[in-house]
Amino acid sequence: EAGVAQSPRYKIIEKRQSVAFWCNPISGHATLYWYQQILGQGPKLLIQFQNNGVVDDSQLPKDRFSAERLKGVDSTLKIQPAKLEDSAVYLCASSLDVFSYNSPLHFGNGTRLTVT
Amino acid sequence: KQEVTQIPAALSVPEGENLVLNCSFTDSAIYNLQWFRQDPGKGLTSLLLIQSSQREQTSGRLNASLDKSSGRSTLYIAASQPGDSATYLCAVSSYNTDKLIFGTGTRLQVFP
Numbered sequence: 001e002a003g004v005a006q007s008p009r010y011k012i013i014e015k016r017q018s019v020a021f022w023c024n025p026i027s028g029h030a031t032l033y034w035y036q037q038i039l040g041q042g043p044k045l046l047i048q049f050q051n052n053g054v055v056d057d058s059q060l061p062k063d064r065f066s067a068e069r070l071k072g073v074d075s076t077l078k079i080q081p082a083k084l085e086d087s088a089v090y091l092c093a094s095s096l097d098v099f100s101y102n103s104p105l106h107f108g109n110g111t112r113l114t115v116t
Numbered sequence: 117k118q119e120v121t122q123i124p125a126a127l128s129v130p131e132g133e134n135l136v137l138n139c140s141f142t143d144s145a146i147y148n149l150q151w152f153r154q155d156p157g158k159g160l161t162s163l164l165l166i167q168s169s170q171r172e173q174t175s176g177r178l179n180a181s182l183d184k185s186s187g188r189s190t191l192y193i194a195a196s197q198p199g200d201s202a203t204y205l206c207a208v209s210s211y212n213t214d215k216l217i218f219g220t221g222t223r224l225q226v227f228p
Contacts, residue, residue: 004159104162109159110159
């Protein structure tokens with residue numbers, strides 16, 4: 001089966017600019033996650049969707065970050081305006097089960113964002 | 117608040133050694149624990165998932181154990197190979213938060 005697809009792979013922007021990331025999960029996977037991984041740390045959940053509804057966005061900095069999942073399939077994560085501390089790898093993951101974490105997560109290769 | 121700790125942070129061993137990576141968590145009320153592998157510049161690959169009712173899971177040369185009462189899990193890698201070089205992360209999902217909380221990982225290097 002095809003894996004989780006993410007684009008772009010790399011992005012360099014200046015602070016206060018905006019950026020968007022795209023994710024296409026594995027076909028049929030109900031749950032989609034966006035994680036932020038800062039260098040040397042484990043991934044931190046930003047937002048979780050089940051189909052096209054938001055389940056958890058408690059750690060999403062909503063003043064600058066937004067995300068949507070179109071028709072319960074693809075998803076985009078946007079940052080506007082970006083700050084230096086947003087430099088990280090943004091990972092998208094999907095899982096088959098609609099109940100959180102009952103099935104393994106499948107991750108994309110991530111988008112490495114550098115904010116200068 | 118669930119906290120996940122992994123020790124050691126880095127490990128360098130010669131090929132052929134058997135390894136033990138450690139993961140500890142503070143809240144024992146968990147759904148499951150997962151071990152992931154992350155290669156440089158790549159996403160995470162799920163290696164093993166242990167449900168809270170299970171004691172261990174095995175896949176090839178990998179064996180993961182879970183002791184929920186003590187808040188510990190170990191990942192055992194038998195007969196290590198250079199291709200095992202990667203960062204290994206454990207993550208737990210808790211009843212209270214229903215989030216997957218990751219440790220900071222163990223960076224493993226296996227040299228020939």
